[in-house]
Amino acid sequence: MPRPREFDEECVVAAIREVFWDKGYAATSVDDLMRASGLGKGSLYGAFGDKHRLFLRVLREYNDTNDRVLRERLASASRAVHFVREFVHGPSRDSTGASAQRGCLLANSTAELATSMPDVAAEARRSYDATAEILTEAIERARREGDVDPGVDADQVAYAVLAAQLGVVALGRTGMGVGALASVAESALTRLLPSPGHE
Amino acid sequence: MPRPREFDEECVVAAIREVFWDKGYAATSVDDLMRASGLGKGSLYGAFGDKHRLFLRVLREYNDTNDRVLRERLASASRAVHFVREFVHGPSRDSTGASAQRGCLLANSTAELATSMPDVAAEARRSYDATAEILTEAIERARREGDVDPGVDADQVAYAVLAAQLGVVALGRTGMGVGALASVAESALTRLLPSPGHE
DNA sequence: CGAGTTCTGGCCTGACTGGTCAACAACGCG
C-alpha cells in the first residue's frame, strides 16, 4: 500500500561508509552524504535518523562484516597460523600503499570520537573483543597443529597480536611504505608466535 | 617601539593543545580556541596564522616535548629495560583510566587527519621514527646490561615495541580498564623482549 | 478511480563556520 523505496538500504550504507572512512565523522557534512548516496535529505533522515545514528549504523555494519570475514577466513585456512599471520600483515598487503594509508574505519573512528561519543567507544570495544576471541581460537588451533609453541597462553597472546596489528595500522596511516610496514608486522609476529622448535 | 604582547605564546599553545586533544581537529571551532586561550580572534590569527597552522604548531610542540622527555627518561634510567617497559605500559599508568581513554594527541590526530592533511602524516612519521630510534638505543643498552637476550635485533624489535604501544593506546581509547590494558602491555613485552636466560 | 500510506526532494531556518578588516590602544624612540 505504501510508496516503495527507490533505493537499496545496503547500497546507501556502503556508499556512505566510504565517505565517513575517507573524511572522518566531523569533516563529513550531511550534504556529502546526500551526494554520495543520491538521496534527498528527507529520505536520509526518514530512513536512518540523524547523522550520529547513521554513522553508528555504518560502523556496526562495518564491524560485523569484518568479524564475519575473519571467521570465514579462519574456518577455511589450511593452517591457523597462516590466518594469524595474514591478520597482522593485512595492512601491508597493498601494492600502492593507498589502503594502508587509509587505515581502518574502526580504528580511525575510535581515535576521533571515543571521548565524545561513548557509544562509539563501546562499539569499538565490542568489536575488538570479538576479534581477540577469534584470534584466541586461531592461536589454540595453531598450537594443536604444531605451528606455535605449546607453552604460549593463547588468550594472552591474542590481545598482544591484536595490539600489534593496531600498531601496524596506525603506522600505515603515516604513509610508511608497505615494505617497512610488512617488516614491522613480521618482526612482531615472529616474537609473539614462537615456533615450537625454538625452546 | 611596538605594543607588547599581552599573552605568553607557550601558555596559549598549551591551552589550545588541550582543546584539540579533547575534541579533535574538525570538532574544535575557532571559538573554542578563543575561549580556551582568552585571546581575540585577531590576536590568534595574527600570532599563529589560520587554524591549520595553529594545529600543526601545537602538534609539533607536543611531539618535540615527548621526544625530549623520552630521551631524558632513558638517560636517567638505572636500567634501559625499565625505560622500555615503562614506555609500553605508559597508557595503562592511570588510576582512573581517564588519560588512557583520552589517548595520545599524535595518535588521535593521525587517525583523524592523515588522509586529508599530508603534513600531519609527515609530522607523525617523523615523530614515530624519532621514537623508534630512541627505542633502538634503549634496547641496545638493555642488551649490553644483560637484561635482554643478545640475539635480538634492536632495530627490528624497536618498531615492534612501538607498534605494540600504539596498539595499547588504541585499545585504551575504547575504555578498556587499566588492568586489562596493563596485562596486554605485559603480554607483548615479555615476548618482544625475551630475557637472556630463556634460550 | 479514490483513499490511505509512505517516500522524496527541496526549501527554510537560525545557528555557527573560518577568516578578514578597520578602528582603536599601548608602547619605545626621537
Add this chain to the structure above:
DNA sequence: CGCGTTGTTGACCAGTCAGGCCAGAACTCG
C-alpha cells in the same frame, strides 16, 4: 609630546552546518 609600529578588539562577511518541514509524487489496496 607626537609618531611609527605592533597588538587587540569586535564587528562583519559569505558560506556552511544539521536538522525540520511540507507539498506533492508514487504506489497498493479496496
